[in-house]
Amino acid sequence: MQFFVLSLGLLLAACASGPPLSLAKSVDIQRYSGDWYIIAEIPYVGERGNVxxxxxxxxxxxxxVLDEYFAHQHDFAAPITHASFDDYVVDxxxxxxxxxxxxxxxxxxxxxxxxxxxYTTALVGYPDRSLGWIFSRSADMTDADYQAQLTKFAAQGYDPTAFRRVPQHPDQIGKAGFE
Known part of the structure; x- marks a missing residue:
C-alpha cells in the first residue's frame, strides 16, 4: 500500500509543470553514486513524517541507476521501510x-x-518546484551550511520555508524546523 501511495503522490506531482530549473553543469555518476542522507525536503506523501x-x-x-530509498516511519524504533526505482540519465x-x-x-x-x-552535498528538485531535497554524505549539517543550501534553492525560485529538516538523530524529532 505504501508503494501505491508513494507512486500516486509522485504521479500527481508529475502532472504539473513550471519554469525550467537550472541543472548542475555536469554530474559524475560514479562520484554521485553511493549513500546520501536526506537533510531536508519538500516531501511527497510517501516521505512525510519519515526519519x-x-x-x-x-x-x-x-x-x-538503481535508486533506493530507506527510512523509518515517524520513529527510529520503527522498522526501516525500503523502496527501489529504476532511473536512467537523459542524454x-x-x-x-x-x-x-x-x-x-x-x-x-x-x-x-x-x-x-x-560530492558531499547535492540539491535535487522537481520541475514545478513542489518537491526538493538536500542531500549530504554526512547525517549532520551545520545551520550555516543548511541556510546556504536553502539560498541556492531560493535562487531557483523555490520557497525556502517549504523545506523541512529530516531528523537524522532521535533527539532531533520534534525540534523546531524538523518534520
Whole structure:
C-alpha cells in the first residue's frame, strides 16, 4: 500500500509543470553514486513524517541507476521501510537530468540542481518546484551550511520555508524546523 501511495503522490506531482530549473553543469555518476542522507525536503506523501531517511544510488551494467530509498516511519524504533526505482540519465544533460520509473510506464523527472565539487552535498528538485531535497554524505549539517543550501534553492525560485529538516538523530524529532 505504501508503494501505491508513494507512486500516486509522485504521479500527481508529475502532472504539473513550471519554469525550467537550472541543472548542475555536469554530474559524475560514479562520484554521485553511493549513500546520501536526506537533510531536508519538500516531501511527497510517501516521505512525510519519515526519519533517518537516506537514498542510495548504484550504477547498473545496462547504464541505468538503481535508486533506493530507506527510512523509518515517524520513529527510529520503527522498522526501516525500503523502496527501489529504476532511473536512467537523459542524454545531453551532463548527467544532471534523470528519469525515475515508478512503475511501467510511469516516469518522473529527477533534476540534479547542484553538487558541490567534493560530492558531499547535492540539491535535487522537481520541475514545478513542489518537491526538493538536500542531500549530504554526512547525517549532520551545520545551520550555516543548511541556510546556504536553502539560498541556492531560493535562487531557483523555490520557497525556502517549504523545506523541512529530516531528523537524522532521535533527539532531533520534534525540534523546531524538523518534520
Amino acid at each position: 533517518g531517511s537516506t537514498v542510495k544510488y548504484t550504477p547498473l551494467p545496462n547504464g541505468h 545531453g544533460t551532463g548527467n544532471a537530468l534523470w528519469r525515475v520509473r515508478l512503475f511501467w510506464p510511469i516516469f518522473v523527472s529527477y533534476p540534479i540542481l547542484d553538487v558541490d565539487a567534493a
